[in-house]
Amino acid sequence: xxxxxxxxxxxxxxxxxxxxxxxxxxxxxxxxxxxxxxxxxxxxxxxxxxxxxxxxxxxxxxxxxxxxxxxxxxxxxxxxxxxxxxxxxxxxxxxxxxxxxxxxxx
Numbered sequence: 001x002x003x004x005x006x007x008x009x010x011x012x013x014x015x016x017x018x019x020x021x022x023x024x025x026x027x028x029x030x031x032x033x034x035x036x037x038x039x040x041x042x043x044x045x046x047x048x049x050x051x052x053x054x055x056x057x058x059x060x061x062x063x064x065x066x067x068x069x070x071x072x073x074x075x076x077x078x079x080x081x082x083x084x085x086x087x088x089x090x091x092x093x094x095x096x097x098x099x100x101x102x103x104x105x106x
Contacts, residue, residue, distance in 0.1 A: 003104045004042040005061045011041065014061045014101045024069065024095040033065045035099065043106040050106065059106045067098040 002015040008023045029035065040059035043050045050056055072094040079088040 001043075001045050001104055001106070003040050003044070003056075003059065003061055003106065005037050006039045006041060007037055014063075014104060016101055016103050018101050019066070020063070020099045020101065021070065021096045022099060023097070025065070025097045027068075029065050029068050029097065031065055031068055034102070035063045035065060037061045037063065040104075040106075043104070045106055056106065059104075061104050062102045063099040064102050065097060066100050070096045070098050072096055 002013055004011055005014050006012075007020075008025075010023065012020050012022070014020065025035070038055070038060045040056045040061060041052050041054065043056050043059050050059075052059075075092045075094075077088075077090040077092060080086060
């Protein structure tokens with residue numbers, strides 16, 4: 001059984017036991033906290049597919065926060081205009097939260 005769930009504007013395929021890297025949920029979430037997501041767009045229960053319009057009624061995904069703050073890989077942003085002496089170097093590391101899907105309720 002799996003579900004397509006929307007978490008902070010992104011869609012994820014959630015199955016029991018699977019780990020998800022989602023955009024940082026905020027500082028109020030701690031390790032071991034339980035988080036529920038009710039915006040479930042699709043549920044597949046052993047071949048019986050239910051598609052929501054826009055969400056499936058009564059379905060939710062229950063997750064546990066494994067790591068509240070994980071930094072993604074370093075991305076370099078470099079800008080240059082030739083022959084003008086203009087160079088800018090910036091870096092970025094996206095912040096994520098690691099979730100473990102406990103169960104999909106449909």
